[in-house]
Amino acid sequence: MAVTIKDIAERAGVSFSTVSKALRNSPLVQEKTRRKILAIAEEMGYRPNIAARRLVSNKSWTIGVAWHSLHRLTLSLLVTRLNETLEEHQYTTLLSVNRTDKAIEAFLRLQVDAILLFGDGGETTLELPDDPQSPPMLYYGVAGTIPLPTVDVMRGRAIALAVRHLEELGHSRIAYIGGVPERDVLQQVKLASYQQEMRARDWETFTVLVAQMDSQEGYWSAKSLFARSDRPTAVIAGSYDLARGILRAAIESGLRIPEDLSVVGYDLLPFSNGMDQPVTSVGVPLEKIAQTLAHTLLQMIGGESLPPLVTLEPELIVHATTARAPVVEPQP
Amino acid sequence: MAVTIKDIAERAGVSFSTVSKALRNSPLVQEKTRRKILAIAEEMGYRPNIAARRLVSNKSWTIGVAWHSLHRLTLSLLVTRLNETLEEHQYTTLLSVNRTDKAIEAFLRLQVDAILLFGDGGETTLELPDDPQSPPMLYYGVAGTIPLPTVDVMRGRAIALAVRHLEELGHSRIAYIGGVPERDVLQQVKLASYQQEMRARDWETFTVLVAQMDSQEGYWSAKSLFARSDRPTAVIAGSYDLARGILRAAIESGLRIPEDLSVVGYDLLPFSNGMDQPVTSVGVPLEKIAQTLAHTLLQMIGGESLPPLVTLEPELIVHATTARAPVVEPQP
DNA sequence: TTGTATGCGTTATCAT
DNA sequence: ATGATAACGCATACAA
Numbered sequence: 001m002a003v004t005i006k007d008i009a010e011r012a013g014v015s016f017s018t019v020s021k022a023l024r025n026s027p028l029v030q031e032k033t034r035r036k037i038l039a040i041a042e043e044m045g046y047r048p049n050i051a052a053r054r055l056v057s058n059k060s061w062t063i064g065v066a067w068h069s070l071h072r073l074t075l076s077l078l079v080t081r082l083n084e085t086l087e088e089h090q091y092t093t094l095l096s097v098n099r100t101d102k103a104i105e106a107f108l109r110l111q112v113d114a115i116l117l118f119g120d121g122g123e124t125t126l127e128l129p130d131d132p133q134s135p136p137m138l139y140y141g142v143a144g145t146i147p148l149p150t151v152d153v154m155r156g157r158a159i160a161l162a163v164r165h166l167e168e169l170g171h172s173r174i175a176y177i178g179g180v181p182e183r184d185v186l187q188q189v190k191l192a193s194y195q196q197e198m199r200a201r202d203w204e205t206f207t208v209l210v211a212q213m214d215s216q217e218g219y220w221s222a223k224s225l226f227a228r229s230d231r232p233t234a235v236i237a238g239s240y241d242l243a244r245g246i247l248r249a250a251i252e253s254g255l256r257i258p259e260d261l262s263v264v265g266y267d268l269l270p271f272s273n274g275m276d277q278p279v280t281s282v283g284v285p286l287e288k289i290a291q292t293l294a295h296t297l298l299q300m301i302g303g304e305s306l307p308p309l310v311t312l313e314p315e316l317i318v319h320a321t322t323a324r325a326p327v328v329e330p331q332p
Numbered sequence: 333m334a335v336t337i338k339d340i341a342e343r344a345g346v347s348f349s350t351v352s353k354a355l356r357n358s359p360l361v362q363e364k365t366r367r368k369i370l371a372i373a374e375e376m377g378y379r380p381n382i383a384a385r386r387l388v389s390n391k392s393w394t395i396g397v398a399w400h401s402l403h404r405l406t407l408s409l410l411v412t413r414l415n416e417t418l419e420e421h422q423y424t425t426l427l428s429v430n431r432t433d434k435a436i437e438a439f440l441r442l443q444v445d446a447i448l449l450f451g452d453g454g455e456t457t458l459e460l461p462d463d464p465q466s467p468p469m470l471y472y473g474v475a476g477t478i479p480l481p482t483v484d485v486m487r488g489r490a491i492a493l494a495v496r497h498l499e500e501l502g503h504s505r506i507a508y509i510g511g512v513p514e515r516d517v518l519q520q521v522k523l524a525s526y527q528q529e530m531r532a533r534d535w536e537t538f539t540v541l542v543a544q545m546d547s548q549e550g551y552w553s554a555k556s557l558f559a560r561s562d563r564p565t566a567v568i569a570g571s572y573d574l575a576r577g578i579l580r581a582a583i584e585s586g587l588r589i590p591e592d593l594s595v596v597g598y599d600l601l602p603f604s605n606g607m608d609q610p611v612t613s614v615g616v617p618l619e620k621i622a623q624t625l626a627h628t629l630l631q632m633i634g635g636e637s638l639p640p641l642v643t644l645e646p647e648l649i650v651h652a653t654t655a656r657a658p659v660v661e662p663q664p
Numbered sequence: 665t666t667g668t669a670t671g672c673g674t675t676a677t678c679a680t
Numbered sequence: 681a682t683g684a685t686a687a688c689g690c691a692t693a694c695a696a
Contacts, residue, residue: 047441055381062442094427109424215546216577
């Protein structure tokens with residue numbers, strides 16, 4: 001059997017309730033006693049039983065993250081940061097890779113203090129438990145998709161930012177390489193924004209949609225794009241990974257970046273992560289997203305009323321992958 | 333407050349202990365009563381309180397997976413399958429992305445029924461809690477790295493298989509592109525095997541080490557390799573992702589696969605996953621690994637004695653990326 | 665077949 | 681400042 005506060009109490013010659021107080025740093029216990037108890041607890045390898053603690057306090061200090069779509073770099077970085085932040089607040093983050101509905105079910109049984117749902121395209125058909133006693137849930141995705149408090153990083157505005165940046169540099173032949181919009185609201189939003197911004201300026205659209213948003217796909221789709229005679233002068237990528245692939249394709253095709261081609265990526269990852277060339281990018285800084293998610297979750301747990309929607313304004317970070325549009329030689 | 337068995341008991345006009353039995357499908361309760369209780373429980377949205385259940389039964393039906401290195405495709409597929417299998421046995425899989433030691437700590441507090449440790453290079457310096465009452469732990473990595481029951485997929489033998497396969501096809505100029513061996517036992521083993529097999533045959537080694545084992549790196553390293561005048565006729569890749577990049581680099585370089593270059597990958601993923609060209613590969617099928625891990629964990633939970641080491645024999649699956657070595661034109 | 669009583673490890677509310 | 685006691689929700693041995 002595991003070491004309990006009773007075991008410690010016996011060894012320390014005090015009652016178990018004193019031990020409980022000492023362990024929780026209650027002021028109602030003498031400093032001397034406290035130190036002694038702590039020492040014994042340490043020595044015996046005491047580990048608080050979360051089950052018992054939760055049972056009485058109705059709190060588990062645990063937050064569940066439903067994350068069906070593993071293997072996306074950006075999300076894994078986000079999860080890592082989120083975890084770190086919550087850890088600072090004594091919370092443990094648990095992930096479930098089950099289908100979202102099953103993940104929710106599991107977390108409900110575990111009585112986690114809050115649940116975070118990552119949008120991954122499948123959430124449109126999600127049936128939420130209308131359980132009044134369920135812990136607070138937060139959705140990281142597109143506002144209006146499911147009836148839950150939502151953190152939305154305004155993917156559409158980010159793309160608009162990218163277009164405007166390129167416009168200021170004199171580009172008008174701007175392509176977009178991104179994920180297929182079917183079944184995935186997140187991609188839908190980005191694509192729609194691109195199309196709208198281009199149409200508003202009466203510019204031709206160059207759209208390439210990929211099934212998987214990894215660098216591999218970015219590479220191939222960019223290749224095909226560059227092979228066209230009416231090659232665009234700039235490309236907007238729907239994800240960090242896609243941008244990586246596009247960059248490589250450009251170099252392969254003998255295109256100089258940014259002289260011949262400007263590239264704007266999506267997602268603002270911390271620099272330290274990039275062993276590649278830093279890319280001009282739009283989006284909300286990963287750090288900021290993680291902080292917002294963490295704090296919103298903590299607020300919800302604290303029972304504070306909060307707006308049903310938190311929007312984060314995307315930013316533009318300029319690096320050496322964008323420059324003035326190349327001058328077009330007059331066609332004879 | 334959440335619905336408890338007492339609430340159900342009241343509504344059903346029975347005692348709460350009868351409810352408990354009914355819910356657990358005990359034969360000690362009349363079919364009629366049982367059905368009635370189940371109906372009421374369903375109607376009231378009853379959800380068993382795991383905390384309480386665990387407290388009394390000392391079982392949480394939960395398995396913790398310590399997985400610090402997210403963002404590796406193969407591992408995320410493995411986790412997904414593992415989760416599915418454990419689910420069939422009523423277990424919930426929880427992931428922690430904390431540093432391995434902190435993850436263990438969290439799982440211990442949660443009183444999970446078992447812990448699975450994924451080797452990710454950092455485990456060599458890991459300090460295990462010498463806690464006699466800790467739940468069983470399993471390590472998926474290289475035998476002998478840490479003093480824990482281990483599932484080892486014999487990465488070295490897999491590489492040896494690859495070399496032998498290529499040898500039979502007449503290759504001798506065989507390159508290896510894989511991860512750096514420092515700080516990562518898994519990569520160490522593969523590299524060492526390659527070097528040993530080559531030396532045993534008195535063949536020259538071509539080794540390219542990459543920091544990240546993704547397709548991006550595979551691409552670049554292969555490019556540099558193919559640019560050499562003494563280009564090898566075959567390449568062994570240390571991971572699935574690397575192989576993808578290598579394939580692309582080959583195509584880019586105008587090399588025909590498999591006529592000009594044979595490629596062998598590592599990791600046996602289910603076909604459905606590959607939207608790319610299927611690659612001749614070595615390794616233990618992902619499905620088999622997942623099954624083994626799941627069953628070993630269940631055995632450990634069941635208290636069954638088990639060998640401290642389970643080894644899985646790698647296989648060779650031949651696809652159209654390997655063929656007889658090209659005939660070398662005699663140099664004048 | 666059903667109900668009663670007890671205990672799991674912890675926190676919190678009382679006494680002392 | 682410390683200790684005794686109840687309560688959290690559930691499972692189970694035992695009584696009815």
